[in-house]
Every structure is written in C-alpha cells, then in structure tokens.
Amino acid sequence: MPNEIIRSCAPLRIGIAGGGTDVEPYASMKGGLVLNATIGKHAYCSISPNNSDRMSINSLDYGTFEADLSDGPLDYDGNMDLVKVVTNHFGITDGFDMFIHSEAPPGSGLGGSSTVIVAILKAVAEWKNIGMSNSDLASLAYHLEREELGLKGGKQDQYAAAFGGFNLMEFTADGVRVNPLNISNDTVNELQYCSLLCYTGRSRESAGIIESQVKSFRKGTNEDALDATKALADEIATALRKGDVVEAGTLLKESWAQKKRFSDSITNPRIDAIYKAAMDSGAYGGKVSGAGGGGFMFFVCQYDKKHLVAKEVQKLGAKVVDFAFEPLGARSWRATI
Numbered sequence: 001m002p003n004e005i006i007r008s009c010a011p012l013r014i015g016i017a018g019g020g021t022d023v024e025p026y027a028s029m030k031g032g033l034v035l036n037a038t039i040g041k042h043a044y045c046s047i048s049p050n051n052s053d054r055m056s057i058n059s060l061d062y063g064t065f066e067a068d069l070s071d072g073p074l075d076y077d078g079n080m081d082l083v084k085v086v087t088n089h090f091g092i093t094d095g096f097d098m099f100i101h102s103e104a105p106p107g108s109g110l111g112g113s114s115t116v117i118v119a120i121l122k123a124v125a126e127w128k129n130i131g132m133s134n135s136d137l138a139s140l141a142y143h144l145e146r147e148e149l150g151l152k153g154g155k156q157d158q159y160a161a162a163f164g165g166f167n168l169m170e171f172t173a174d175g176v177r178v179n180p181l182n183i184s185n186d187t188v189n190e191l192q193y194c195s196l197l198c199y200t201g202r203s204r205e206s207a208g209i210i211e212s213q214v215k216s217f218r219k220g221t222n223e224d225a226l227d228a229t230k231a232l233a234d235e236i237a238t239a240l241r242k243g244d245v246v247e248a249g250t251l252l253k254e255s256w257a258q259k260k261r262f263s264d265s266i267t268n269p270r271i272d273a274i275y276k277a278a279m280d281s282g283a284y285g286g287k288v289s290g291a292g293g294g295g296f297m298f299f300v301c302q303y304d305k306k307h308l309v310a311k312e313v314q315k316l317g318a319k320v321v322d323f324a325f326e327p328l329g330a331r332s333w334r335a336t337i
C-alpha cells in the first residue's frame with residue numbers, strides 16, 4: 001500500500017562578505033551586515049510517519065539513532081541533537097522515520113548544520129501543517145540551534161537557508177532584516193561564469209574559531225577588521241548592483257584580508273598556499289566561506305583564466321566543485337511512494 005512521505009530541502013550558501021559581524025555580541029552592539037548567496041547544493045529531510053511512538057533517524061553524515069517519544073523531552077547529548085530539539089520544541093509524540101543528508105560535508109563552511117535544522121523544521125512544519133514564514137523559520141532555527149543547544153555561530157546561515165538567493169542581511173539588537181540583492185540575470189550569469197568553488201579537503205570545527213573571534217572582539221583587537229568587512233559587504237553589493245563583477249572580485253580580496261584579522265585560526269599554511277596559487281594564476285579575489293580554517297574556498301576569476309586557477313589549486317589537492325547559484329530558499333512537498 002502506498003505511503004505518504006514529507007520532504008524538504010534548504011540551500012547551502014556561500015559567504016561573500018561581512019561574515020562574522022552576524023555573531024554576538026558584535027551584531028547587537030554595533031550592527032552586523034552580511035552579503036551571501038545560496039547555491040544549488042542542499043540539505044534534505046524526509047519524514048515518514050509510522051504507527052508507533054518511536055522515532056528512527058538515518059543520517060548519511062551522523063549515522064543512525066532511535067528513541068522512544070512517550071517518555072517526555074529527549075536529552076541533548078551530542079547525538080542527533082538537531083532532530084531532538086525540533087521534536088522537543090513541537091512536543092511530537094507521533095512516531096516517525098526520518099532520513100537526512102546534506103550535499104556538503106559537516107564543517108564545510110557552507111552553513112551545513114544550520115541548513116540541516118532549517119530543512120528539518122520545514123519538513124516538520126509541512127507534516128504538522130504549521131504555518132511559518134521565512135522569517136519565522138529562520139528565527140526559530142537560530143533559537144533552537146544557538147540558544148537551546150548552545151552551538152556557537154552567527155545568524156546568517158539560518159536566514160540564507162530560509163530565504164534563498166542573493167541577500168544583504170542586517171543584524172541588530174532589534175532583529176534581522178533580509179534585503180534581497182536585486183541584481184540582473186546578466187550579472188548573476190557573469191558572476192557564475194567567473195566563479196570557482198573548491199574544497200580544501202579538510203573540514204573544520206567552527207565553534208572554536210568563532211569563540212576565538214569573540215574573545216578578540218571583547219579585547220578590542222579585531223573590532224576595526226569587523227567594521228571593515230561590514231563596509232566591504234556593502235561595497236561588494238553595490239558593485240554587483242552595478243553589474244561590475246571585476247570590482248566585486250577585487251573587493252573580495254580585501255574582504256579576505258580583513259577576515260584573516262578576526263582570529264589566528266582563520267587561515268593556515270594550506271589555505272594560504274591555495275589562495276596564492278589562485279591569485280597568481282588569474283583570480284581577482286577570493287576567500288574561505290564560513291568561519292575559516294578549512295572547508296570551501298570561493299574565487300572570482302578572470303573569465304579566460306578560470307581554467308588555469310582550477311588547474312593550479314587542484315595541484316595542491318583542492319577539489320573544484322561545480323555549482324550554480326540558487327534563487328529559492330527552503331521548500332517542502334509531499335510524495336507518495
């Protein structure tokens with residue numbers, strides 16, 4: 001007999017500029033500004049209700065987990081906590097099977113865990129017929145991941161996954177404002193043509209890097225760098241609105257220079273070597289996406305040198321990954337299988 005299954009997906013994102021200014025306490029004290037863009041790589045969640053009081057989770061990244069839902073709130077112990085916190089929040093006692101996977105490895109710098117929890121929430125909202133705007137979805141994802149579970153990080157990932165597209169996001173003590181970057185299709189196509197995304201081959205734990213960044217801010221040693229990258233987010237957004245991909249790429253180089261000042265953990269000899277090889281072979285600029293320390297690197301290249309940039313970074317063991325910019329945010333649907 002056919003069974004109904006609920007599915008969702010949420011897009012991963014590339015951090016272009018301003019990342020780090022969405023992290024507390026900077027965001028509330030001085031106001032953060034982040035420019036990012038979602039890409040056609042997603043986190044997926046599938047829910048199949050079952051006739052029991054148990055949940056069974058299968059994750060390609062984190063393994064398997066089962067729990068009884070009739071004994072009250074689930075304990076957080078680092079095992080499938082993203083699922084548990086959503087289950088607890090909605091007080092779910094109906095049994096279900098869940099399958100989760102992401103098209104980027106954990107610690108990739110593409111907003112992985114935040115995108116996963118957005119996908120889980122989107123699927124649960126579809127399952128339980130809970131109305132939720134993009135802002136509601138992102139805000140709840142942030143609350144559950146950062147405040148309930150205490151996982152360190154900023155706010156941009158949840159909002160990027162919920163809204164999708166190119167966005168200039170403002171973060172203040174009063175809340176979050178998502179400003180879609182209304183750039184022409186020609187500019188998006190040109191940026192796509194000149195962009196290169198590569199995986200360094202090493203994931204990283206962002207929490208330690210973010211903690212180091214916050215400590216530096218409290219000491220006053222990186223505040224000017226955070227201020228500068230916030231200004232660069234606005235400048236790159238302006239360049240893209242004008243359709244000037246070359247200027248945007250050149251400003252990206254300055255954005256990376258400022259980001260490296262956030263913390264001693266942002267870069268390392270391997271990242272520096274890949275970056276130098278890219279710049280020497282035809283990139284206008286580039287940066288590590290996410291907190292730093294590893295994961296994915298994003299470059300804007302001279303259109304006729306992009307193949308050379310790819311060749312040189314691959315010599316150093318980086319893996320060039322095909323991607324496309326994704327205009328849509330989180331979505332859900334029902335299927336019969």
